[in-house]
Amino acid sequence: MTTDQFTFTVNKTDGMARTGEIRMPRGVIRTPAFMPVGTAATVKAMYPDQVKALGADVVLGNTYHLMLRPGAERVARLGGLHKFMNWPYPILTDSGGFQVMSLAALRKVDETGVTFQSHIDGSKHFMSPERSIEIQGLLGSDIQMQLDECVRLPCSDEEAERAMRLSLRWAERCRIAFGEQPGKAMFGIVQGGAVERLRIESARELAALDLKGYAIGGLAVGEPQDVMLRMIETVEPHMPKEKPRYLMGVGTPDDIVEAVRRGVDMFDCVMPTRAGRHGQVFTKHGRMNLRNARFAEDTRPLDESSKCTASNTYSRAYLHHLVRSNEILGMMLLTWNNLAYYQELMAGLRKAIAEGRLEDHIGEIKEGWAKGERDGKAEIGHHADNIATPAEG
CATH class of the missing domain: 3.20.20.105 (Queuine tRNA-ribosyltransferase-like)
Incomplete structure (x- = not known):
């Protein structure tokens, strides 16, 4: 109401x-x-x-x-x-x-x-x-x-x-x-x-x-x-x-x-939208740079468990191709994924606070990022990367 x-x-x-x-x-x-x-x-x-x-x-x-x-x-x-x-x-x-x-x-x-x-x-x-x-x-x-x-x-x-x-x-x-x-x-x-x-x-x-x-x-x-x-x-x-x-x-x-x-x-923050326009995505595994050549033949989606179409449908290889070709669709799909991830992150935090299990939930989030980094799937986004560029939404 x-x-x-x-x-x-x-x-x-x-x-x-x-x-x-x-x-x-x-x-x-x-x-x-x-x-x-x-x-x-x-x-x-x-x-x-x-x-x-x-x-x-x-x-x-x-x-x-x-x-x-x-x-x-x-x-x-x-x-x-x-x-x-x-x-x-x-x-x-x-x-x-x-x-x-x-x-x-x-x-x-x-x-x-x-x-x-x-x-x-x-x-x-x-x-x-x-x-x-x-x-x-x-x-x-x-x-x-x-x-x-x-x-x-x-x-x-x-x-x-x-x-x-x-x-x-x-x-x-x-x-x-x-x-x-x-x-x-x-x-x-x-x-x-x-x-x-x-x-x-x-x-x-x-x-x-x-x-x-x-x-x-x-x-x-x-x-x-x-x-x-x-x-x-x-x-x-x-x-x-x-x-x-x-x-x-x-x-x-x-x-x-x-x-x-x-x-x-x-x-x-401009981070999820700006990063998406520059080939970077946020997922439960951490952050990935889709410009990286290791994604050129990767047929997996960004995150098969996400409810977002951009995250669970398109292959990393296709997204890599779009990014390297400077195709507008690549910017759209990666921004879509990033904003979906941020909203999923907030929804999870709200639910965990309501259930009184925030510390356990944060531990699960951070373990997902750490595992992604250990497995070479992603990099953890660091605070130093979060310097605002106000000309870019």
């Missing part, structure tokens, strides 16, 4: 992990949830009905990309992002802050906002916290993110503190600009680099704003996995337990499993 309000309910916990539901007018998001990235109003190489059929309850769109092309005002005139991309279910929009910092050719950040040049045509733009919320409102997204400043790690403590405090001030401005929108939500973003005291202060200050949800930002940007996990463990006790927690831009299957273990509810 949907609702005319935004609500979050934790149904069951297992250790720090939890499974629950976010309810809103456009649908229910089952948590822990993986959100396929639809950066420019499309999950690349996938039809919207395919994405839904795989089990996705929500997709992510990006403010930066959509404001540049086709433009937020145009999307609004065309009926909003849901109608525009034929996705009638929940949409979360990133504020665009990370893309401004990482993609814009030239940028200047001050208290008022950020002035930048488009990476597409060099045109000049200005984004304030208020303008970011305005754009997300024009798009019509259901969950909107505050504008923040994301710094790459490693960075100095002074730089992390400056960006964190600016992000806090921008969060308050975004909260005021968002106002009261029944059925929708604005999330704050915890920043602070890899400095524990800054992360704690950021989380506490944001919690005092009483927002509908909270994200952990500024991770999966080059730091080792142990640093990312330590920051999650640092922040978790200071995040409201009755609100959803979203780890932005994460990640590899192993990153997701470990973050779920530590109480995270929502994830997004």
Whole structure:
């Protein structure tokens, strides 16, 4: 059942992990949830009905990309992002802050906002916290993110503190600009680099704003996995337990499993779609690079036990041929497989938490990856491979 309000309910916990539901007018998001990235109003190489059929309850769109092309005002005139991309279910929009910092050719950040040049045509733009919320409102997204400043790690403590405090001030401005929108939500973003005291202060200050949800930002940007996990463990006790927690831009299957273990509810990453377009697949055996010559005469499917047609029907030899020939069908099939695997991973985690057997389930997942690596079937995807490339959904 949907609702005319935004609500979050934790149904069951297992250790720090939890499974629950976010309810809103456009649908229910089952948590822990993986959100396929639809950066420019499309999950690349996938039809919207395919994405839904795989089990996705929500997709992510990006403010930066959509404001540049086709433009937020145009999307609004065309009926909003849901109608525009034929996705009638929940949409979360990133504020665009990370893309401004990482993609814009030239940028200047001050208290008022950020002035930048488009990476597409060099045109000049200005984004304030208020303008970011305005754009997300024009798009019509259901969950909107505050504008923040994301710094790459490693960075100095002074730089992390400056960006964190600016992000806090921008969060308050975004909260005021968002106002009261029944059925929708604005999330704050915890920043602070890899400095524990800054992360704690950021989380506490944001919690005092009483927002509908909270994200952990500024991770999966080059730091080792142990640093990312330590920051999650640092922040978790200071995040409201009755609100959803979203780890932005994460990640590899192993990153997701470990973050779920530590109480995270929502994830997004370009990894499954980007990897699929570059010949890499994720399976219960681990990750495979279909460009590898050893698959040239391999008649087995990617995963005969999967319910996904792309995974259980086409031979690895055929997929290898498509990848090596740069055929579009290869990108479509591998993306389909990858998103199916990610959604199957999330469904399994939800079920295991509900049954109180998460640790056993994680052990089974990791043994499958390790066995695949030992047998030469696959490689385990590592955290270092999960550095976001925001131009690619």
